[in-house]
Amino acid sequence: MIAVLQRVREARVEVGGAVVGAIQQGFLMLVCAEPTDTEATAEKLIAKVLKLRVFSDEAGKMNRSVQDVGGGLLIVSQFTLAADTNGGNRPSFSGAAPAEQGRRLYEHTLAFARRQHPVVAAGEFGADMQVHLVNDGPVTIPMRMN
Numbered sequence: 221m222i223a224v225l226q227r228v229r230e231a232r233v234e235v236g237g238a239v240v241g242a243i244q245q246g247f248l249m250l251v252c253a254e255p256t257d258t259e260a261t262a263e264k265l266i267a268k269v270l271k272l273r274v275f276s277d278e279a280g281k282m283n284r285s286v287q288d289v290g291g292g293l294l295i296v297s298q299f300t301l302a303a304d305t306n307g308g309n310r311p312s313f314s315g316a317a318p319a320e321q322g323r324r325l326y327e328h329t330l331a332f333a334r335r336q337h338p339v340v341a342a343g344e345f346g347a348d349m350q351v352h353l354v355n356d357g358p359v360t361i362p363m364r365m366n
Contacts (some may be wrong), residue, residue: 221257226250230353246289249293261366270285292340357363
């Protein structure tokens, strides 16, 4: 799975003008399933994200996890993370999992995250979403989990 984490002070996702998911401090997590991904891949990604120490401690060092600070996760499906821009000027998205597999893995990612962490919000798979965030730092971390 491909993920981009953005440490945020707040974030929300709107679909058709209505807020479908929102958090305060935490991670906006953009995720893209790839064809070889499984439920185990999604679980490994969430486990890593929950323990990633990029939130500031009392000394201002990035030494605390989202769990340590009581932050939330806003998980948004974004197949464009698999973009291949090597040929021509129009990206290819063939590296993303097919829609049915992508939806299944996104829903599994959400369900697993909700079992592991108390504050998990979501976007809407396949929808035209508007994502609003206040990036904290800014801290943006790309990840690829195999």
